[in-house]
Amino acid sequence: MNRIITLDEFIIRRQKDFPFASGELSGLLRDIGVASKVINQEVNKAGLVSILGMNGSENASGEDVAKLDVFANDRMKDFLKTSGECAAIASEEEEGFIHIDQVEGKNSEYIVVFDPLDGSSNIDVNVSIGTIFAIFRRKSASTGPIEMSDFLQKGIEQVAAGYVLYGSSTMMVYTTGKGVNGFTLDPGIGEFCLSHPDMKIPQRGKYYSLNQGYYRSYSLGVQDYLRHCEKEGIGLRYIGSMVADIHRTLIKGGIFLYPETKDNPDGKLRLVYECNPMAFLVEQAGGIAITSNLTRIMEEEPTGLHQRKTIIIGSPDMVNKAAGFIESHIVEKEKNRASNVLSD
Ligand code: AHG
Ligand code: MN
Ligand code: MN
Secondary structure: OOOOOHHHHHHHHHHHHHHOOHHHHHHHHHHHHHHHHHHHHHHOOOOOOOOOOOEEEOOOOOOOEHHHHHHHHHHHHHHHHOOEEEEEEEEOOOOOEEEOOEEEEEEEEEEEEEEEOOOOHHHOOOEEEEEEEEEEOOOOOOOOOOOOHHHOOOHHHHOOOEEEEEEOOOOEEEEEOOOOEEEEEEEEOEEEEEEEEOOOOOOOEEEEEHHHHHHHHHOHHHHHHHHHHHHOOOEOOOOOOOHHHHHHHHHHHHHEOOOOOOOOOOOOOHHHHHHHHHHHHHHHOOOEEEEEOOEEEHOOOOOOOEEEOEEEEHHHHHHHHHHHHHHHHHHHHHHHHHHHHHHH
């Protein structure tokens, strides 16, 4: 039996991948791992303690906040505030970013963005939920205050990204730009142990994943792709927690889409703390992550902490196929526009 490699050991071993690393990033990743273990404790007994249901407030995206959203947000803030490696944070559950005071007079150069609890609508029905995070190096001078521009960096500037999936087992999957590795929490020893080394997404998969209920409001290109999936016998799997749907897509191959809908013309998912971290992971595993305008997610210029962005992400063959259907309608529209101009 192979010796178990814990998350801490793996992070320290991999630190040599970053010759100038002073161990700050490693410390930050470890702190996020600990915070997720505390959140996991509460998630696992959510039905037993009064932590189900809504807490009666709305977040910056105008969505009802669940009690577990607040609990997870508070735990992430607690651990990042005392980490000493984090200069500021931004969260789905916070209007603006939060500056973190120096710990022992040390200037930290990293900032963290996170969705503390993804898939809130699934909390009360005991379906998998997760935490999503990404780490950036601050651009502003480390002696000065954090600026909003530190948080509005493109996805290609992410130093690390990952998620924790509170499912049939609890897993942490992350990348620092040198591949993707997955760790499963062993409750017996309370450690995340390497279980999915060097994850690679299959070229194609058996499932497509999106909210079929919005079919009528999807673009003609997306509708064509969905009809193609039906014709090819590609099954629909949609959990409604982005972390769980992306995890399945990473492991088994497939495609996840959240295109524009009538209610969400820019898509529902947030660029900074949902789309970009997942795009970094999937690209590092050999997949593709684009918007429904066929632009690369990680090249998008963020304009706000809670900005929404359409997303089509997953196995290369399937994302390229979907892009082909969408592109043919873009070309069609261009041709019609050109002929209208000529006939005017
Ligand atoms: P959150 O719970 O952090 O607000 O995220 C929920 C998101 C995402 O997890 C999921 O993919 C999507 O909402 C599902 O949206 P629909 O219910 O509109 O399909
Ligand atoms: Mn979310
Ligand atoms: Mn959330």
